Amino acid sequence: MEKIEYDAVIIGGGLAGLMSAHEIASAGYKVALISKVFPTRSHSAAAEGGIAAYIPGNSDPNDNPDYMTYDTVKGGDYLVDQDAAELLSNRSGEIVMLLERWGALFNRQPDGRIAVRYFGGQTYPRTRFVGDKTGMALLHTLFERVSGLNVDFYNEWFALDLVTEDKRVAGIVAMQMKTMTPFFFKTKAVVIASGGMGMLYRHTTNSYINTGDGFGIALRAGAALKDPEFVQFHPTALYPSDILISEAARGEGAILKNNKGERFMAKYAPKKLDLAPRDIVSRAIITEIREGRGFPGGYVALDLTHLGEEYIKERLALAYEAAKNFAGVDAITEPIPVRPAQHYYMGGIDVDIKGRNPDIVGLFSAGEAACVSVHGANRLGSNSLLDTLVFGQETGRAVVEFLNSSPHEPTSNFEKEAEKIVDDAYKFVKSESGVHFGEILEKLRDVMWDYVGIFRDEGGLLNALSEISKLRGMISSMYVSDKSKVYNTEFFNALELRNMLDLATVIAKAALDRKESRGAHYRTDYPDRDDNNWLKHTIAYLRGNTVEITYKPVKITRWKPEPRVY
Amino acid sequence: MSENLQEQEVIFKIKRFNPEKGFWWQEYKLKVDRFTQFTEALRRIKSEQDPTLSYRASCHMAVCGSCGMKINGEPRLACKTLVLDVVKKYNSNIVTIEPMDYFRPIKDLIVDWDEFYDRMFKVKPRLYPSKEVLEGKAEHRLKPEDQKELWKFAQCIWCGLCVSACPSVRIDPEFLGPAAHAKGYRFLADPRDTITEERMKILIDSSWRCTYCYQCFNVCPRDIEPVTAIKKTRSFTKLYKEKSEVAERGEKHTEAIFESILKTGKIAEAAVYLKTYGILQSLVDLIYMSKTGKLKYALVQERYVQNIDEIKKIMGGESK
Numbered sequence: 084m085e086k087i088e089y090d091a092v093i094i095g096g097g098l099a100g101l102m103s104a105h106e107i108a109s110a111g112y113k114v115a116l117i118s119k120v121f122p123t124r125s126h127s128a129a130a131e132g133g134i135a136a137y138i139p140g141n142s143d144p145n146d147n148p149d150y151m152t153y154d155t156v157k158g159g160d161y162l163v164d165q166d167a168a169e170l171l172s173n174r175s176g177e178i179v180m181l182l183e184r185w186g187a188l189f190n191r192q193p194d195g196r197i198a199v200r201y202f203g204g205q206t207y208p209r210t211r212f213v214g215d216k217t218g219m220a221l222l223h224t225l226f227e228r229v230s231g232l233n234v235d236f237y238n239e240w241f242a243l244d245l246v247t248e249d250k251r252v253a254g255i256v257a258m259q260m261k262t263m264t265p266f267f268f269k270t271k272a273v274v275i276a277s278g279g280m281g282m283l284y285r286h287t288t289n290s291y292i293n294t295g296d297g298f299g300i301a302l303r304a305g306a307a308l309k310d311p312e313f314v315q316f317h318p319t320a321l322y323p324s325d326i327l328i329s330e331a332a333r334g335e336g337a338i339l340k341n342n343k344g345e346r347f348m349a350k351y352a353p354k355k356l357d358l359a360p361r362d363i364v365s366r367a368i369i370t371e372i373r374e375g376r377g378f379p380g381g382y383v384a385l386d387l388t389h390l391g392e393e394y395i396k397e398r399l400a401l402a403y404e405a406a407k408n409f410a411g412v413d414a415i416t417e418p419i420p421v422r423p424a425q426h427y428y429m430g431g432i433d434v435d436i437k438g439r440n441p442d443i444v445g446l447f448s449a450g451e452a453a454c455v456s457v458h459g460a461n462r463l464g465s466n467s468l469l470d471t472l473v474f475g476q477e478t479g480r481a482v483v484e485f486l487n488s489s490p491h492e493p494t495s496n497f498e499k500e501a502e503k504i505v506d507d508a509y510k511f512v513k514s515e516s517g518v519h520f521g522e523i524l525e526k527l528r529d530v531m532w533d534y535v536g537i538f539r540d541e542g543g544l545l546n547a548l549s550e551i552s553k554l555r556g557m558i559s560s561m562y563v564s565d566k567s568k569v570y571n572t573e574f575f576n577a578l579e580l581r582n583m584l585d586l587a588t589v590i591a592k593a594a595l596d597r598k599e600s601r602g603a604h605y606r607t608d609y610p611d612r613d614d615n616n617w618l619k620h621t622i623a624y625l626r627g628n629t630v631e632i633t634y635k636p637v638k639i640t641r642w643k644p645e646p647r648v649y
Numbered sequence: 650m651s652e653n654l655q656e657q658e659v660i661f662k663i664k665r666f667n668p669e670k671g672f673w674w675q676e677y678k679l680k681v682d683r684f685t686q687f688t689e690a691l692r693r694i695k696s697e698q699d700p701t702l703s704y705r706a707s708c709h710m711a712v713c714g715s716c717g718m719k720i721n722g723e724p725r726l727a728c729k730t731l732v733l734d735v736v737k738k739y740n741s742n743i744v745t746i747e748p749m750d751y752f753r754p755i756k757d758l759i760v761d762w763d764e765f766y767d768r769m770f771k772v773k774p775r776l777y778p779s780k781e782v783l784e785g786k787a788e789h790r791l792k793p794e795d796q797k798e799l800w801k802f803a804q805c806i807w808c809g810l811c812v813s814a815c816p817s818v819r820i821d822p823e824f825l826g827p828a829a830h831a832k833g834y835r836f837l838a839d840p841r842d843t844i845t846e847e848r849m850k851i852l853i854d855s856s857w858r859c860t861y862c863y864q865c866f867n868v869c870p871r872d873i874e875p876v877t878a879i880k881k882t883r884s885f886t887k888l889y890k891e892k893s894e895v896a897e898r899g900e901k902h903t904e905a906i907f908e909s910i911l912k913t914g915k916i917a918e919a920a921v922y923l924k925t926y927g928i929l930q931s932l933v934d935l936i937y938m939s940k941t942g943k944l945k946y947a948l949v950q951e952r953y954v955q956n957i958d959e960i961k962k963i964m965g966g967e968s969k
């Protein structure tokens with residue numbers, strides 16, 4: 084097998100991976116960045132609304148970073164590590180200004196300074212934005228910047244597995260998709276910045292490529308996931324393509340209706356109505372659909388028609404465009420079809436405030452793949468882009484520190500190890516007949532949606548665990564019918580499925596064990612938050628077929644838990 | 650509203666490719682409804698019927714630029730195109746899907762983008778701010794109207810559709826292509842950038858190699874208008890010292906048109922031609938034209954437009 088050596092290897096070309104790469108390369112180290120898509124096609128491009136930042140002199144005069152931290156902690160239902168949230172808030176202005184200096188075209192106030200808008204859960208407005216395509220603008224700016232540095236990009240390369248030696252990183256095996264050639268990347272440090280996992284769910288706002296590969300890679304290498312049971316659902320995704328219709332629509336007065344034309348939120352949240360928190364609205368919509376008051380296909384109506392053409396086109400341009408382009412619906416005259424969909428993963432690879440994983444020396448993680456944890460049980464809108472940049476940078480700096488002070492050289496017989504990884508990958512898809520990835524995948528997505536979704540209970544979760552374990556058994560007889568030796572996407576889809584099944588096992592087990600409701604984790608059999616027993620992080624390892632769970636205290640600095648009422 | 654999903658069976662004829670077998674067409678039948686995007690149709694074909702089918706797609710919302718392909722012969726983003734819209738437009742439930750033109754096919758609908766990326770990187774696609782700003786000692790203030798102008802051209806998602814549709818890219822290896830020009834202009838026009846001279850060197854000659862056919866304008870899914878970026882880049886020619894032959898000729902051509910309109914109110918083809926290409930080349934071309942029967946157009950005597958003073962007034966108001 085071909086071998087190549089780097090000081091650090093990054094998996095992921097989204098905002099988090101690029102930011103880490105920038106820091107490590109700027110310090111003079113040799114960096115490889117592996118991404119299964121050309122970096123600008125990463126999911127970060129899809130972010131719409133904006134990035135939160137307190138910028139001194141350019142924020143509401145009453146605002147300060149402490150309010151931002153408080154909003155984040157409360158939004159996360161107190162499962163947030165408060166030291167991490169403080170860092171996030173304190174560094175927010177600096178990081179946004181850095182992207183501005185690199186050319187990001189933030190919307191401006193008349194005086195030429197960066198403009199600001201309100202987002203859900205903020206005491207003062209602090210979201211910075213580039214039209215309605217903030218993610219795309221930031222991703223392109225950062226990619227263009229990093230592409231001018233000394234970073235070797237391996238685009239359309241698929242990372243398979245980590246190679247470790249005595250619980251230390253020794254390298255990573257990845258495969259060029261165009262030629263199907265595997266490479267061993269020898270390195271002391273690996274940053275996993277592989278993003279989220281929306282494809283685990285039947286309905287998701289995420290990109291098709293968000294299959295949670297990094298979680299599978301980390302788990303198989305023996306690293307833990309933190310808080311894997313926390314999956315965020317967004318109430319209003321467009322039917323059937325699950326494209327996000329921003330909360331702004333309801334903020335401007337859009338009304339959710341069932342097939343009887345009733346404003347059903349009056350039943351579920353009489354005071355806040357359609358503007359109740361995301362988790363409550365999501366649960367309400369699912370209840371309506373389950374009880375037969377949805378539309379055929381399974382959705383409800385988001386009605387803007389009473390707002391009038393001018394208002395819609397001026398204030399809700401994106402919702403209008405999305406409905407028009409992707410659902411063929413003219414929101415001026417007909418309601419937009421919506422339903423909840425998976426949106427974000429609060430759980431992730433267990434790392435500290437510097438992106439370091441405690442289980443494996445030299446393993447780092449950042450962005451949606453990591454759990455620092457700044458989002459706790461429920462992420463606030465516009466905090467995730469900020470997370471990718473702030474912790475992408477922190478992690479990059481931590482890698483530099485690590486490389487500066489680590490004389491250790493991986494020595495072991497990695498060749499064998501690397502060969503075995505490739506063999507394993509081929510083995511489980513080697514049979515001459517059997518099931519295709521699609522069959523297992525579609526079942527998995529239904530199981531996750533039905534039993535590990537917006538509503539959970541013991542029976543459903545037990546059922547899910549046994550179904551997932553059956554599906555996991557089936558992949559050993561999985562069969563790749565495509566024998567092509569160039570860009571064999573069927574093969575990579577099968578590998579993605581393996582990662583998804585490893586992750587699904589861990590999510591379902593952690594959700595079964597957490598016997599309370601907190602943020603996005605809602606147990607119908609335990610509907611209340613239980614701080615006495617459950618104000619703690621889940622730490623989950625995957626050992627063969629069993630999930631091993633321990634707990635870790637939440638870091639509380641200044642904000643004591645209060646009931647989360649809005 | 651959408652109770653009527655208009656479910657319908659559609660036949661997808663897909664042009665497939667792999668290096669071992671070459672090209673072949675394959676048909677799939679799939680039931681779709683009025684909301685089904687082409688990316689979703691492909692995803693379902695792959696996971697339910699034929700896992701060997703290969704294509705690229707990521708965001709499913711027209712921001713990542715992965716899913717460019719030819720749908721019923723038109724270059725489109727598959728995610729931004731609804732299946733039944735195409736069925737209705739062509740009044741046929743058979744739709745064809747092919748890889749984008751111009752690029753080398755790798756596997757089915759996946760084409761090789763390497764050369765496209767090279768073009769994009771040739772224009773140095775990043776801001777080079779001043780040292781003070783980079784070190785955080787000074788702050789950029791960007792006028793809202795500048796932000797708006799630049800953002801238009803900054804929204805290119807590197808999808809390659811415009812390049813696949815551009816005739817000049819095919820015949821002129823010196824031409825950077827529409828996407829690279831959009832990117833290049835976005836930085837050329839940024840008041841915060843410091844390498845304007847170098848950018849002019851990269852962009853100006855190439856900008857005169859576009860034929861203004863507007864194909865890029867028609868196919869761009871993000872409404873970037875690369876041809877507008879090219880037009881605006883050309884206007885930098887007068888600021889640039891080391892003009893190439895192509896740029897100089899192009900600039901003369903524009904001047905000639907300007908003068909002609911100023912004088913006659915029309916574009917006097919012959920005069921413009923003479924001024925652009927000079928006597929010698931014009932004579933050569935004249936002989937060619939007389940052979941092809943086009944000479945009569947060159948020899949038409951232009952009649953002056955009435956109210957020519959009005960035109961002069963308007964044009965005088967423009968900066969020349």
Ligand SMILES: Cc1cc2nc3c(=O)[nH]c(=O)nc-3n(C[C@H](O)[C@H](O)[C@H](O)COP(=O)(O)OP(=O)(O)OC[C@H]3O[C@@H](n4cnc5c(N)ncnc54)[C@H](O)[C@@H]3O)c2cc1C
Pocket residue numbers: 094095096097098099100117118119120122125126127128129130131132133134135217218240241242243276277278279288289290292293295296297327426427449450451452464465466467468469471
């Ligand atoms: C529709 C939508 C709108 C959103 N809007 C906002 C918003 O307005 N504000 C906000 O703050 N947040 C928003 N978010 C969330 C935010 O966009 C994401 O959390 C964030 O972009 C994740 O960035 P990342 O760098 O961690 O990962 P990604 O950008 O997802 O990048 C992952 C990278 O990993 C690579 N990769 C994955 N697996 C492999 C493998 N096996 N081998 C090689 N490479 C691999 C991929 O190629 C990719 O380059 C939104 C999310 C969605 C779904």
Ligand code: SF4
Pocket residue numbers: 811814815816817818826827858859860861862863864865866875876879
């Ligand atoms: S207008 Fe110019 S750039 Fe655009 S397609 Fe035609 S030749 Fe190409």
Ligand code: SF4
Pocket residue numbers: 804805806807808809810811812827828831868869870871872873875
């Ligand atoms: S200019 Fe338009 S068509 Fe061309 S690559 Fe960019 S987004 Fe695609």
Ligand code: FES
Pocket residue numbers: 688705706707708709710711712713714715716717726727728729
């Ligand atoms: S899938 Fe991203 S542009 Fe179509």
